Amino acid sequence: MPTLEIDGQRITVEDGVNLIEAAERLGIEIPHYCYHPGLTVAGNCRMCLVEIEKMPKLQIACNTRATEGMVIRTQSDRVKEVRAAVLEFLLINHPIDCPICDQAGECKLQDYYMDYDRQESRFALEDKVHKEKALDIGPLIMLDQERCILCTRCVRFLDEVTKTSELGVFERGNHCAIDLFPGRRLDNHYSGNVADICPVGALTNKDFRFRARVWYLERTPSVCATCATGCNIDIHHRRGEMYRFRPRHNPDVNQYWMCDEGRLSYQRYQGEGRLLQPVSREGDRWAVRGWDDARVEVVERIRAAIAAHGPNAVAAVISAQATNEEVFLADRLFRGHLQARVAALSWSPADALHDDFLIDADKNPNSAGLRLLASDAGLDAVIAAARSGAIRVLALLRSDLLGPCGESLLDALADSVEFVVALDTHFSRTAEIADVLLPIGSFAETDGTFINRSRRVQRVREAIPPPGQARPGWQVLSELRRDLGGPAVPADASAVFTELAASHASFRHLSYARLGDAGLALEGAPSR
Amino acid sequence: MSEKILLRHEDVPDLRRLEVYERDGGYQAARQALGGMEPAALVELVKASGLRGRGGAGFPTGVKWGFLPKDNPKPRYLCVNADESEPGTFKDRQIIERNPHLLIEGTLLSAYAIQSHTAYIYIRGEFAFGAKVLEEALAEAYAKGHLGRRIYGTDYDLDIYVHRGAGAYICGEETGLIESLEGKRAYPRIKPPFPATHGLFASPTIVNNVETLACVPAIVSRGADWFKGIGPEKSPGPKLYCVSGHVNKPGVYELPMGTSLREIVYTHAGGIRDGKALKAVIPGGSSVPVFTAGEIDVAMDFESVAKAGSLLGSCGIIVMDEDTCMVRALQVIARFYRHESCGQCTPCREGTGWLEDLLMRLEHGGARPQDVDLLRRVADNMIGNTVCVLADAAAMPVQSFLSKFRPEFERHVETGGCPARGDRLHPAAAAAQA
Numbered sequence: 001m002p003t004l005e006i007d008g009q010r011i012t013v014e015d016g017v018n019l020i021e022a023a024e025r026l027g028i029e030i031p032h033y034c035y036h037p038g039l040t041v042a043g044n045c046r047m048c049l050v051e052i053e054k055m056p057k058l059q060i061a062c063n064t065r066a067t068e069g070m071v072i073r074t075q076s077d078r079v080k081e082v083r084a085a086v087l088e089f090l091l092i093n094h095p096i097d098c099p100i101c102d103q104a105g106e107c108k109l110q111d112y113y114m115d116y117d118r119q120e121s122r123f124a125l126e127d128k129v130h131k132e133k134a135l136d137i138g139p140l141i142m143l144d145q146e147r148c149i150l151c152t153r154c155v156r157f158l159d160e161v162t163k164t165s166e167l168g169v170f171e172r173g174n175h176c177a178i179d180l181f182p183g184r185r186l187d188n189h190y191s192g193n194v195a196d197i198c199p200v201g202a203l204t205n206k207d208f209r210f211r212a213r214v215w216y217l218e219r220t221p222s223v224c225a226t227c228a229t230g231c232n233i234d235i236h237h238r239r240g241e242m243y244r245f246r247p248r249h250n251p252d253v254n255q256y257w258m259c260d261e262g263r264l265s266y267q268r269y270q271g272e273g274r275l276l277q278p279v280s281r282e283g284d285r286w287a288v289r290g291w292d293d294a295r296v297e298v299v300e301r302i303r304a305a306i307a308a309h310g311p312n313a314v315a316a317v318i319s320a321q322a323t324n325e326e327v328f329l330a331d332r333l334f335r336g337h338l339q340a341r342v343a344a345l346s347w348s349p350a351d352a353l354h355d356d357f358l359i360d361a362d363k364n365p366n367s368a369g370l371r372l373l374a375s376d377a378g379l380d381a382v383i384a385a386a387r388s389g390a391i392r393v394l395a396l397l398r399s400d401l402l403g404p405c406g407e408s409l410l411d412a413l414a415d416s417v418e419f420v421v422a423l424d425t426h427f428s429r430t431a432e433i434a435d436v437l438l439p440i441g442s443f444a445e446t447d448g449t450f451i452n453r454s455r456r457v458q459r460v461r462e463a464i465p466p467p468g469q470a471r472p473g474w475q476v477l478s479e480l481r482r483d484l485g486g487p488a489v490p491a492d493a494s495a496v497f498t499e500l501a502a503s504h505a506s507f508r509h510l511s512y513a514r515l516g517d518a519g520l521a522l523e524g525a526p527s528r
Numbered sequence: 529m530s531e532k533i534l535l536r537h538e539d540v541p542d543l544r545r546l547e548v549y550e551r552d553g554g555y556q557a558a559r560q561a562l563g564g565m566e567p568a569a570l571v572e573l574v575k576a577s578g579l580r581g582r583g584g585a586g587f588p589t590g591v592k593w594g595f596l597p598k599d600n601p602k603p604r605y606l607c608v609n610a611d612e613s614e615p616g617t618f619k620d621r622q623i624i625e626r627n628p629h630l631l632i633e634g635t636l637l638s639a640y641a642i643q644s645h646t647a648y649i650y651i652r653g654e655f656a657f658g659a660k661v662l663e664e665a666l667a668e669a670y671a672k673g674h675l676g677r678r679i680y681g682t683d684y685d686l687d688i689y690v691h692r693g694a695g696a697y698i699c700g701e702e703t704g705l706i707e708s709l710e711g712k713r714a715y716p717r718i719k720p721p722f723p724a725t726h727g728l729f730a731s732p733t734i735v736n737n738v739e740t741l742a743c744v745p746a747i748v749s750r751g752a753d754w755f756k757g758i759g760p761e762k763s764p765g766p767k768l769y770c771v772s773g774h775v776n777k778p779g780v781y782e783l784p785m786g787t788s789l790r791e792i793v794y795t796h797a798g799g800i801r802d803g804k805a806l807k808a809v810i811p812g813g814s815s816v817p818v819f820t821a822g823e824i825d826v827a828m829d830f831e832s833v834a835k836a837g838s839l840l841g842s843c844g845i846i847v848m849d850e851d852t853c854m855v856r857a858l859q860v861i862a863r864f865y866r867h868e869s870c871g872q873c874t875p876c877r878e879g880t881g882w883l884e885d886l887l888m889r890l891e892h893g894g895a896r897p898q899d900v901d902l903l904r905r906v907a908d909n910m911i912g913n914t915v916c917v918l919a920d921a922a923a924m925p926v927q928s929f930l931s932k933f934r935p936e937f938e939r940h941v942e943t944g945g946c947p948a949r950g951d952r953l954h955p956a957a958a959a960a961q962a
Contacts, residue, residue: 043718044872046913057912063718085909089878122902127885150871169713169871172696174881176871 004070019061019072020048030074031083031112033090033199034151035062038256039160045090045151047112049082050074058082080116087117093129093174094200095146103201105214109149129174138166138186140260141195141203145177148202154178154194161257161357164188178202189359192263196246197256207264208244212236217243220463221517223450224262225321225443227354228362230452231258232518235266235444235463242266242444242464250518253456259359266444273426275439276468286437291469294436295476298395299483301419305392306338313392314340315382318374319347320364321398322473323448323460325496327366327373328503329477330397335375337486341385344376347404360453365443368451372506372522379404386417396422398440398473402429423476440473441466447493448474449515451522457510458519533746533766534739535782537626544661546668549629555674557748558636562682565748570641574744576752578764582619583609583700583737584813584841586763586830593642593734595724602731606639606647607709609737610662611693611700613652614813615864616844619768620738622780624651624658627742628665632688634741636674637748639686642734647688650705653695662690697868701916702735704870715872716916739768759785763829763840771797773847774804786829793824793847805850808932812841814861815921817928838928853948854933855940858925859887865922876919879910883926890937893945900937904930 003012006023013022020030021037033045041063049058053071058079061072073079090109098104131145155167155178166184170177180186186194195205217236224231224245231254233245245266247258278294279286289297305313316334318327334340346367354361364370383405385391394417401410407429414420414433422434425442440446445466451457466472474496478489490496494512501507506522514520537543540552549555561570575590596604608631612620623631631649639647651659666688669675677685696714698704703717706728727733743765747755756764763785769792772778776798783792789811793799800806806821811828816839819826826836833840848857862884871877886903889895907923907930914920930937939947 041718042872043915044715044874046874049913060718082909082913086874086913089874089882089909092878092882122898123882124885124889124896127882129881149874150877172871173866173869174871174877176877 002066002068002070004066004068004072006072007074013066015065017066019050019064019066022066023061023072023074028074030061031108031116032062033108033149034153036153036156036197036256039153039156039197042152042156045086045149047083047086049079049086051076051079083112083116084119087113088119088122090149091117091121092123092127093146094149095128095133097144097147097201101144101147101201102204102209103147103198107201108199131175131177132179135179136206137180138191140192140206140263141186142206142209143178144202144204145179147200148178149200150176150178151199152178153197153199154203157194157197158186158188161193162188162190167194189259189261189353189355190257190357192260193247193257205244207267212238212243218463220444220461221248222444222460222463223365223452223458223519224258224265225365225450225460226259226262226265226363227360228364228367228453229254229358229360230365230450230456230458230519231262231358232458233258233262237444237464240464240467242270248517252518252521253452253454253458254358257358261353261359269425269442269444273428274467275424275426275431275437275470278436278438278469280436281434289436291471294438295479295483298421298436298438299480301421302338302393302395302484305419306340309390309392311339312341312385312390314338314395315343315377315386315391315393316340316395316397317343317345317379317382317399317401318370318397319345319399320362320367320370322366322370323443323446323450323493324366324369324373324457324500325448325493326397326473326477327370328500329474329481329496330395331374333477333481333484333486334395337481337484341377341382341391342375343379343382344370344374345379345399345401345404346370347400349403362453365452366450368453368455369449369457372451373500373504383409383413386413389416392418394420396420396424396430396434397477398424400424400428400430401433423473425470438476439466439468439470440476441470445470446472446474447512448472449497449512452519455522456519457507457515457522459512459515459517532782534623534627534630534742534768535780536630537622543627544625544629544665546629546665546672549627550672553749554629554745555633557745558633558640558674559680561637561748562640562680562684567641567643570637570748573752574638574641574747577747577755578752578762579740579743579747579755580763580765580830581737582739582743582767582842584614584839586840589736589740592724592736593638595722596642596732596734597725600725600732603646604642604644605728605731605733606635606642606644607705607728607733607735608635608647608649608741609700609702609705609735610649610651610655610658611705612655612738612842613697613700613868614815614842614844615861616772616810616846617770617813617842618772619770619780619843621655621658622768623738623742624655625661628662629669630742630745631662631738632665632669632674634744635688636679636686637744638734638736638741639688640684644734645685645687647686648709648728649688649690650699650709651690651692652699653693655692659690659692666690696870697864698870698916698918701918704916705735706733713870715870716918718915759787760827760829760831762831767828767843769796769828769843769845771845771847773845774801774849774852775799775847776801786827786832789819789824789826789828789845792828792845797845797847800847800849802849806847807850807852808848808854808857810838810844810846810848810925812839813844814846814864815839815924816841817924818932820932851948853891853946854929854936855887855891856946856948858929859884859891861925862887862922865918869918869922873914873916873919875910876914876922879906879919880922882906883922890940891946895941895944897941900930900934900941903937
């Protein structure tokens with residue numbers, strides 16, 4: 001545990017910590033381009049040069065480990081002079097693309113220029129080296145070689161993290177350029193990360209470029225819902241519209257990365273097919289209903305079925321797409337309060353994409369939560385009962401039955417079950433068998449928690465409001481519970497979680513406040 | 529020094545053939561060392577000889593060998609740096625092409641000393657003939673038991689491989705060479721760790737220059753005292769001096785370390801061609817600071833040249849006569865370093881190009897009055913701020929040419945081009961002067 005001094009402040013750090021990280025803990029930013037904590041040290045940008053007492057030459061902070069007694073100066077005249085020089089070198093061949101570059105607002109070249117350089121160019125424009133612009137190098141990524149500062153973060157990411165090595169440095173001197181190796185495309189499942197880690201506008205995401213200036217966007221910390229890994233993300237949004245997902249650092253889950261499928265998954269919640277208001281079937285068309293009206297119908301159909309045929313005439317299918325709060329409320333309502341049957345649905349295609357890094361074959365974000373919080377009478381048993389006519393009312397919570405049941409069984413269920421109510425985000429093939437559709441918010445439109453494959457409880461937040469008249473799932477379920485004779489509707493999702501934590505031993509130590517942005521492992525969960 | 533050690537092939541015809549090399553006493557040192565010397569004793573012998581690396585840096589060879597960790601179970605590698613490519617330097621090529629067994633014997637002895645069983649001779653791609661000669665010589669050496677398994681009946685094994693580079697200056701940098709040998713782009717590595725602990729394939733590695741290793745057989749056969757008796761105490765031994773440029777007899781000369789630069793230029797290389805006056809001499813290859821004609825009374829050894837304000841480097845002596853345009857000369861040097869910068873570090877990647885652009889304008893017209901100072905500032909900002917010393921190699925000549933020949937650069941600005949080439953005064957400058 002060496003103790004050192006940086007700009008007059010003393011700090012003790014663990015062995016192996018480099019000077020950029022040590023300084024960061026003191027709130028001192030040592031500027032850098034090529035250094036990224038998730039990649040090996042390249043030491044090529046030379047932006048992080050600092051003065052170390054008793055060393056004649058300036059040293060790169062990224063490759064210098066803190067040692068006992070070190071005295072570092074990060075703001076001396078000598079250091080500032082070198083930073084200005086490095087920026088001057090970087091900018092001589094950089095194109096003046098700032099007004100049209102999509103990295104504006106997130107460009108370290110701009111930031112550091114304002115911090116350390118601010119001098120007029122001494123370079124004659126006619127000498128600029130020109131390189132290729134707007135190269136389509138993969139399904140997600142565009143490359144602008146002129147803007148590249150050769151920090152090689154992208155190359156190292158592809159060598160060290162995905163180990164696919166699609167990109168390399170070609171040519172020499174100031175003709176150097178990042179490019180694809182011959183015959184290759186940047187088409188691995190994590191390609192979008194190279195745009196995240198590019199400190200300038202050289203690598204941009206096709207999906208996002210030219211869509212928004214980043215300073216207009218708000219960021220909400222959340223968790224990707226595309227698979228059981230639960231990568232930590234930031235949702236970038238503005239005025240109720242999501243613009244992109246970006247990975248958020250969590251060393252216990254996803255480090256600094258996320259997969260492309262998860263990255264693009266925001267699109268599915270904004271595309272066509274969203275349920276925007278409660279609807280009910282009238283013949284071969286859907287009729288818009290008011291919320292109260294639709295809920296009353298659902299409540300009456302449930303009451304009538306139980307009154308006539310007992311609680312076994314009602315069943316609910318709760319999927320692992322639902323948050324813990326939704327699972328808890330649905331299970332409490334159907335199994336606890338109504339004593340009806342509940343089936344847990346955690347289905348993924350047999351050929352689901354997976355790897356040994358982040359992408360899990362379980363395409364549900366909350367299979368672990370569903371297992372913990374819902375009783376499971378077995379999906380097959382419930383479907384069989386429904387086919388036999390024993391179930392009169394079937395409630396589906398974020399449950400798409402097309403995968404596990406197939407088309408013909410879905411059609412058969414439509415005939416054999418008197419009343420189907422579905423709480424979901426989208427119209428779907430499953431929705432076609434429903435009598436009433438209640439629109440609820442996606443994971444990005446509701447507060448709640450998921451439990452990932454490592455039994456880590458993590459929060460999702462209402463980044464944007466549910467569209468149209470859709471409501472958070474926990475609210476709809478609470479209202480149904482109240483109407484069916486249960487307790488009053490909680491004030492918010494956090495109150496639901498408090499109730500949940502009080503009733504399940506493994507959650508007892510948890511609260512939204514304690515979960516924070518990084519989440520916490522359930523007791524007894526293995527650390528990843 | 530009349531007896532030749534490193535250029536013995538000049539006195540013995542066909543020395544590159546094994547039978548001739550053996551007849552001339554070749555491989556006796558190797559037999560002697562492997563037959564009776566402990567590896568550690570050999571390291572001590574080389575230390576005692578005072579042999580310093582001939583690649584440019586001049587680090588004591590035996591001391592470098594001593595940096596290898598004693599308790600590392602990984603294999604040790606010896607890399608022979610035959611990537612000679614500093615402009616003005618062509619000494620190693622002499623040994624490689626004309627006396628390859630001297631290099632092989634030196635490699636065998638050195639590998640034995642450091643207990644390496646695999647050595648790579650990394651030869652620059654353009655040395656196609658040299659690579660062929662080395663391959664043939666290696667085949668001869670294997671056939672006669674100088675290499676391979678149980679050499680001379682001992683339990684020592686050694687394999688030597690010739691590895692051809694693709695022709696990049698940076699492959700001659702110690703760690704760039706290692707990266708290239710590993711099949712990667714020859715980006716120099718940041719240090720620490722140093723090759724002695726984490727070198728080729730992350731194993732302990734020594735990289736030595738061809739001329740350095742070629743000295744080892746003579747040290748073994750004649751002893752450390754004999755070697756120390758040649759030249760100055762701190763830089764002993766025979767040395768190959770490459771002389772090029774405006775001299776009557778350009779070539780490679782084997783002379784003791786510490787021979788006067790004036791003697792090399794005027795006695796051995798025959799003086800300045802066509803009876804012209806001397807203007808400048810670069811003493812150690814294109815990357816080191818230049819001497820003016822009045823500064824050549826300097827002993828050519830590491831300490832003396834450094835004291836005089838330059839570097840011995842690889843002893844690539846480039847001689848320039850009175851007609852030489854120093855701006856043009858510097859532009860040619862800058863063009864080389866721009867072309868060869870690997871592009872890894874910002875100051876070098878961008879700075880080498882900028883230097884050449886500025887010099888191009890000075891030489892061919894269009895330079896602004898502030899460009900002379902800018903040239904100096906760009907060079908100052910490059911030095912000492914990069915992973916390897918290529919940026920320094922590009923910037924040091926700029927600094928020294930400007931320090932010693934600045935009026936010529938200013939005259940280029942005034943003229944709007946090169947007066948030596950007959951460029952006329954730039955119209956704007958002419959108007960200003962009128």
